[in-house]
Amino acid sequence: xxxxxxxxxxxxxxxxxxxxxxxxxxxxxxxxxxxxxxxxxxxxxxxxxxxxxxxxxxxxxxxxxxxxxxxxxxxxxxxxxxxxxxxxxxxxxxxxxxxxxxxxxxxxxxxxxxxxxxxxxxxxxxxxxxxxxxxxxxxxxxxxxxxxxxxxxxxxxxxxxxxxxxxxxxxxxxxxxxxxxxxxxxxxxxxxxxxxxxxxxxxx
Numbered sequence: 001x002x003x004x005x006x007x008x009x010x011x012x013x014x015x016x017x018x019x020x021x022x023x024x025x026x027x028x029x030x031x032x033x034x035x036x037x038x039x040x041x042x043x044x045x046x047x048x049x050x051x052x053x054x055x056x057x058x059x060x061x062x063x064x065x066x067x068x069x070x071x072x073x074x075x076x077x078x079x080x081x082x083x084x085x086x087x088x089x090x091x092x093x094x095x096x097x098x099x100x101x102x103x104x105x106x107x108x109x110x111x112x113x114x115x116x117x118x119x120x121x122x123x124x125x126x127x128x129x130x131x132x133x134x135x136x137x138x139x140x141x142x143x144x145x146x147x148x149x150x151x152x153x154x155x156x157x158x159x160x161x162x163x164x165x166x167x168x169x170x171x172x173x174x175x176x177x178x179x180x181x182x183x184x185x186x187x188x189x190x191x192x193x194x195x196x197x198x199x200x201x202x203x204x
Contacts, residue, residue: 045111109134
């Protein structure tokens with residue numbers, strides 16, 4: 001799996017090295033917010049990149065905390081939020097190492113392509129941290145590459161998970177409310193098959 005150094009180097013290299021950074025909020029996130037009769041009051045985005053989704057959520061009127069472990073990406077996100085005139089609390093943080101805001105509870109956690117880059121031995125920690133961050137019955141929306149996509153041996157694309165990699169690891173702390181196919185749309189490239197998984201924190 002990729003290291004922090006790998007991601008920081010990608011962001012330092014700039015836009016051509018960031019095919020996932022489309023500049024538009026994730027359609028699945030927009031769809032989820034649109035479906036709600038009442039928006040979450042406080043949300044956490046894990047791995048916010050250059051801040052596109054965090055800024056969009058803040059523009060909807062919710063309180064947003066967004067984490068990222070690439071200093072270059074985080075600085076870009078702060079600049080974009082300032083230009084957009086919205087307030088997002090950006091934190092330089094690695095969720096595997098420590099909780100982003102241990103004294104704060106959230107109603108919603110968003111993860112676009114973070115869980116799927118986790119080393120298998122870190123997935124349980126990731127899920128535990130998400131569950132701990134959420135209020136009772138809070139929701140986690142996870143977008144992850146799908147192993148159902150068949151690729152050529154040298155074909156590049158996002159990491160690929162089986163449905164069981166999502167569901168089996170999460171079921172101890174989360175109820176699965178939706179699992180559906182979607183796509184990562186990369187600028188200048190073909191769409192890549194992905195999972196859209198919506199989890200609700202279990203009452204334990």
